[in-house]
Amino acid sequence: MLRRPALVAVVLGCAVAMTGTRHVTPLLVVSTTACWSTLIVVQIAIALAMFAKPASRTVGVARALDLFFASHVPWSLWMLAVVAWAPLPGSRPLTPVLVAALVPMALTPRMIAAFCREVLRMDRHEAIARTTMHQVLTWGALVTAFGWAVALWPRIVQGLQ
Amino acid sequence: MTSMLRRLACLLVVVGVFVGRQVDPLVSAPLRHGDDVVLAVDFHVHSFPGDGSVPPWDLAVEAQRRGLDAIALTNHNHRLQWMVTQAMPFQPGGALLIPGEELTSVGYHMAVAGTARNVAWRQPAADAAARVHDEGGVAIAAHPAGEQTTGFDDRALDAVDGVEVAHPLIYDLKYGRRDLAQFYARAKARRPSIAAIGSTDYHFFAPVGFCRTFVFARERSVAAILDAVRRGATVACDATGNTYGPADLSASVADACRAAAGAPPMTPSWTDSAAMWLTWCGLLALVLLGARETMA
Numbered sequence: 001m002l003r004r005p006a007l008v009a010v011v012l013g014c015a016v017a018m019t020g021t022r023h024v025t026p027l028l029v030v031s032t033t034a035c036w037s038t039l040i041v042v043q044i045a046i047a048l049a050m051f052a053k054p055a056s057r058t059v060g061v062a063r064a065l066d067l068f069f070a071s072h073v074p075w076s077l078w079m080l081a082v083v084a085w086a087p088l089p090g091s092r093p094l095t096p097v098l099v100a101a102l103v104p105m106a107l108t109p110r111m112i113a114a115f116c117r118e119v120l121r122m123d124r125h126e127a128i129a130r131t132t133m134h135q136v137l138t139w140g141a142l143v144t145a146f147g148w149a150v151a152l153w154p155r156i157v158q159g160l161q
Numbered sequence: 162m163t164s165m166l167r168r169l170a171c172l173l174v175v176v177g178v179f180v181g182r183q184v185d186p187l188v189s190a191p192l193r194h195g196d197d198v199v200l201a202v203d204f205h206v207h208s209f210p211g212d213g214s215v216p217p218w219d220l221a222v223e224a225q226r227r228g229l230d231a232i233a234l235t236n237h238n239h240r241l242q243w244m245v246t247q248a249m250p251f252q253p254g255g256a257l258l259i260p261g262e263e264l265t266s267v268g269y270h271m272a273v274a275g276t277a278r279n280v281a282w283r284q285p286a287a288d289a290a291a292r293v294h295d296e297g298g299v300a301i302a303a304h305p306a307g308e309q310t311t312g313f314d315d316r317a318l319d320a321v322d323g324v325e326v327a328h329p330l331i332y333d334l335k336y337g338r339r340d341l342a343q344f345y346a347r348a349k350a351r352r353p354s355i356a357a358i359g360s361t362d363y364h365f366f367a368p369v370g371f372c373r374t375f376v377f378a379r380e381r382s383v384a385a386i387l388d389a390v391r392r393g394a395t396v397a398c399d400a401t402g403n404t405y406g407p408a409d410l411s412a413s414v415a416d417a418c419r420a421a422a423g424a425p426p427m428t429p430s431w432t433d434s435a436a437m438w439l440t441w442c443g444l445l446a447l448v449l450l451g452a453r454e455t456m457a
Contacts, residue, residue: 007451011444014174020215021223022367023433024181024440028219035209035216076448083441086366149212151237151265154282158267158308 002062004069005040008076012036015079019086043069046137050130051120058119067119071111074104109135167450173443181436191230194413197377197394200230201421202386203370204301205263205272205325205360210245211236214365217246221255227370228421231257231386233274237265238282259383263303264289268312270303272325272360275387286317294320299390301358302348304328306340313344315351322390323356324348327372327399330362345405356390357406359397371400373421375414398422 013033017024020032047068051057057064082097109131116127146152192199207213208220215223217234224232234242243260246253261274266282271289273280276298280289290300299322302313313321326345330337348355359372377394378385389395396406402419404411429437 004451007447010174011448014178014440014444016214016365017219018437018441019366021219021226021369022429022437024178024436026178026182028181028222029178031216031219032209032214036214038210070451073448073451077445080441080445080448146212148239149210149237151282154238154265154267161267 002066004066004072005044008069008072009033009037009040011076011079012039015083018083022086042141043072043138046134046141049137050134051116058121064119068112068115071108071115074107074111078104163450167447170443170446170450173439173446175443177436177439177441177443180432180439191381192375192414192417194377194410197379197389198381199414199417200376200378200381200386201228201370201417202231202233202259202374202376203229203361203363203372204233204259204261204274204323204358204374204390205235205303205328206232206363206369207236207263208234208242210241211239212364213242217242217258218249218251218253220363220369221253221258223255224369225255227368228424229256229370229373230381231259231383232369233259233261233272235261235263235272235274237263238279240279257381257383257386259386261298264293264300266312268309269305269317270309271321272301272303272358273298274301274390275299275383285314286312287314287320290317290320290322297387299323299356299387301325301356301360301390302344303360304330304341304362305344306330306334306337310340310344318348318351318355321348321355323358323393323395325358325360325397326405327357327359327374327397327403328362329371329400331399354393356393356395357397358390358395359399359405370421373398373418375404375410375417377410 010033013036014029016032016036017028044065047065051064078101081100085097112134113127113131116122116130122130206220209216220232236242240260240262259274261276264271264273264280264282269286271286273293276293276296278296280292293300301323302321303325305313324345326341328341331341359374361369361371363369375396375398376386376389378389396404396410396414398404398418398421400422402422404415404418
């Protein structure tokens with residue numbers, strides 16, 4: 001039932017391995033997939049928080065989760081595009097792939113809203129509210145993790161000076 | 162029909178990954194210079210978990226494949242990647258791993274290698290370098306260009322062990338090469354024996370060891386590598402085969418530097434490319450086929 005989250009994890013793991021080393025081996029792919037599955041776990045937790053409640057859900061939680069991850073297709077395609085483009089230092093610029101990220105950023109909320117309407121049987125306003133909550137939680141978690149990883153605070157202080 | 166295509170896509174992924182396994186490593190015999198063994202080291206590598214994508218144990222293998230003998234794990238102001246590696250039930254193979262961090266402060270970044278504990282970033286660069294020394298490590302001025310040189314006053318220049326003079330910035334920024342060269346010259350004027358360091362500042366995109374440091378060490382160990390940096394027995398090597406550092410040492414690794422500059426993935430082998438693109442095509446098909454099923 002969790003086939004789609006598993007596929008997203010494999011795409012993420014392979015994409016990381018390929019952009020990071022420009023090659024793949026079984027051990028490398030298993031390792032990167034396992035490590036980056038933490039991101040999938042976080043997404044599952046956020047998704048569960050989002051649709052655990054609705055009584056009018058048309059399918060069970062596991063199936064709903066599986067269907068929910070269909071909304072990850074734009075980001076999966078973007079990750080594969082990054083692999084295809086992956087710049088070596090000093091060669092291609094990174095800007096095109098960053099700009100291309102606008103496409104999944106725009107499509108994903110629409111797909112989640114559709115999921116809320118079709119699978120969770122929400123009306124339009126409730127679907128928009130739930131999608132907004134999901135995006136705020138997801139991007140909030142991402143920005144927090146990114147801020148920690150790059151030591152954002154000293155950079156902000158430097159910027160303010 | 163869709164089911165058969167999906168199976169075919171899975172097969173592509175599996176075949177691609179297993180073809181990738183056949184890729185020959187680039188490991189070469191170590192160079193010698195008098196009594197010293199010449200080791201290739203990347204002193205500035207970010208890894209998972211942090212702002213690097215690949216975990217340290219995989220980076221160790223990849224670094225060896227890229228002809229490196231050691232890499233320093235330098236995430237920003239934390240050492241979680243090192244703690245996770247230590248907690249693993251296996252010993253990573255491949256290149257030596259050196260614990261460290263990239264001290265990310267206001268006005269300076271400092272690549273720290275060989276320390277046992279975290280060093281606070283809220284302090285002047287000179288004090289941070291002194292603290293690094295107390296912890297048994299070496300302090301390297303990281304990509305000293307633009308705003309990230311303001312924290313390196315003369316006292317700090319006297320305190321650091323090395324300067325990144327070969328770094329991807331020399332290709333990515335218009336004045337990167339000039340800025341790094343000027344900073345290195347300034348540091349060298351104060352202390353002629355300061356170590357010339359070449360580092361990749363690896364995060365997400367290959368290759369690790371893009372720029373590297375040739376270290377003239379007494380033996381192949383972390384302690385000997387750190388000692389060589391303190392003595393200034395290093396040569397920095399950039400991705401186009403240029404060397405920086407003492408003339409006699411530079412001459413002895415000039416060929417090795419040129420060879421490293423052309424090593425895959427700068428010039429990927431046929432097998433490497435085939436394995437990667439088979440996997441990529443399989444994944445693309447799986448993502449698209451999955452999406453189609455959802456719409457039905």
